[in-house]
Amino acid sequence: MVLNGKRILLIISGGIAAYKSLDLIRRLRERGAEVRPIMTKAAQEFITPLAVGALSSGHVYADLFSREDEQDVGHIRLARDCDLVLVAPATANLMAKIANGLADDLASTVLLATDRPVLLAPAMNPKMWAAAPTRRNVETLKGDGITLIGPMAGEMAESNEAGVGRMAEPLQIVDAVIGMLDDGAKPLKGRTAIVTSGPTHEPIDPVRYIANRSSGKQGHAIAAALARLGADVTLISGPVTIPDPAGVTTVHVERAEEMLEAVTRHLPADIAVMVAAVADWRVAASSGQKIKKQPGEAPAPLALTENPDILKTVGHHQKRPKLVVGFAAETENVEANGRAKLARKGADMIVANDVSPESGVMGGNRNRVKIISAEGIDEWPDLAKDDVAERLAALIAQRLD
Numbered sequence: 001m002v003l004n005g006k007r008i009l010l011i012i013s014g015g016i017a018a019y020k021s022l023d024l025i026r027r028l029r030e031r032g033a034e035v036r037p038i039m040t041k042a043a044q045e046f047i048t049p050l051a052v053g054a055l056s057s058g059h060v061y062a063d064l065f066s067r068e069d070e071q072d073v074g075h076i077r078l079a080r081d082c083d084l085v086l087v088a089p090a091t092a093n094l095m096a097k098i099a100n101g102l103a104d105d106l107a108s109t110v111l112l113a114t115d116r117p118v119l120l121a122p123a124m125n126p127k128m129w130a131a132a133p134t135r136r137n138v139e140t141l142k143g144d145g146i147t148l149i150g151p152m153a154g155e156m157a158e159s160n161e162a163g164v165g166r167m168a169e170p171l172q173i174v175d176a177v178i179g180m181l182d183d184g185a186k187p188l189k190g191r192t193a194i195v196t197s198g199p200t201h202e203p204i205d206p207v208r209y210i211a212n213r214s215s216g217k218q219g220h221a222i223a224a225a226l227a228r229l230g231a232d233v234t235l236i237s238g239p240v241t242i243p244d245p246a247g248v249t250t251v252h253v254e255r256a257e258e259m260l261e262a263v264t265r266h267l268p269a270d271i272a273v274m275v276a277a278v279a280d281w282r283v284a285a286s287s288g289q290k291i292k293k294q295p296g297e298a299p300a301p302l303a304l305t306e307n308p309d310i311l312k313t314v315g316h317h318q319k320r321p322k323l324v325v326g327f328a329a330e331t332e333n334v335e336a337n338g339r340a341k342l343a344r345k346g347a348d349m350i351v352a353n354d355v356s357p358e359s360g361v362m363g364g365n366r367n368r369v370k371i372i373s374a375e376g377i378d379e380w381p382d383l384a385k386d387d388v389a390e391r392l393a394a395l396i397a398q399r400l401d
């Protein structure tokens with residue numbers, strides 16, 4: 001059975017969809033999973049602990065301050081003694097608590113304390129799902145590495161309203177659980193990856209620097225996508241304003257030379273994806289003091305010197321990763337320049353994109369890329385950067401297989 005030996009901590013919060021959680025317990029157990037239930041106080045207004053206990057054939061946890069439960073298992077062990085924490089239904093209230101780190105009952109405390117993957121199946125009125133605070137909380141939860149399934153569109157159980165808010169069906173939730181726990185869905189398990197992302201800042205003096213328009217969005221999304229496929233990912237990021245991705249070890253650097261040092265320090269690795277827009281030049285002799293303007297005099301010329309090429313170094317390194325992927329940021333002749341970079345840098349694959357101002361790629365959320373390798377060129381459609389990342393991670397897994 002596909003979920004044999006897997007332990008699911010099922011948190012049931014208080015919504016009418018809780019009646020579906022009874023079926024969910026059965027479906028999970030049918031596939032071999034062990035289900036340990038926690039109910040919030042509100043959940044007990046909709047279904048009884050007796051029913052939940054009978055179906056899961058075990059103890060139902062409900063009280064943070066239960067002396068017996070605390071002596072027996074304890075909330076910290078409860079949070080970690082499982083392979084996955086599933087919240088179904090997840091109410092708007094519980095989601096708000098998780099997004100803000102509140103811990104005022106057993107369910108929210110366990111969710112704050114857990115280091116296991118968390119899957120939420122939201123269920124609420126469509127207006128509550130669409131409300132601005134819920135939108136913000138959903139973004140925060142996703143940013144924290146929490147997975148959501150649903151809600152789905154359809155009729156609401158409690159009213160004549162229709163819209164997005166229905167809890168996903170038990171079998172859909174079971175599929176999502178399998179997707180998260182099945183090692184077959186983690187083709188990069190046991191592999192290590194280094195990803196560079198963002199720009200570099202090259203100091204002119206203590207207050208000024210040379211930079212470029214890279215936001216880090218594409219590189220960070222690739223790091224997160226590789227991690228979702230099971231890779232152990234180190235992200236070496238230049239200065240960016242976006243958060244560190246969940247499930248990834250992030251190293252922050254400023255200059256190209258620091259980035260190169262961090263990358264080589266993390267070799268060997270199975271995969272290298274060099275997405276950073278590394279500054280090609282740095283100031284030859286950056287000043288230790290702020291450069292002052294001299295009234296009436298022309299500014300001192302800025303002498304530049306070439307930065308190390310990180311991708312080229314990795315592509316020709318004695319500890320060269322099995323798969324080296326580079327990017328090519330071009331404003332013209334995308335294909336020809338991409339092919340030339342493939343050879344020059346010793347890469348297995350170049351992801352070429354048009355970064356001319358009209359494309360809106362630099363700093364934007366979408367990207368249109370061409371994948372260039374010895375096998376030829378594959379043109380991908382215009383996609384969200386997250387989707388480019390997803391597809392690239394899958395392609396990397398396939399190449400390594």
Ligand code: CTP
Nearest residue numbers: 274275276278307308309310311326327328329
């Ligand atoms: N790259 C790098 N180190 C550098 C410059 C670039 O690792 N000093 C990497 C980038 O991360 C990217 C690839 O090389 O994966 C191509 O970067 P790009 O800026 O497109 O090319 P350049 O090497 O700078 O070449 P050109 O200036 O001719 O476009």
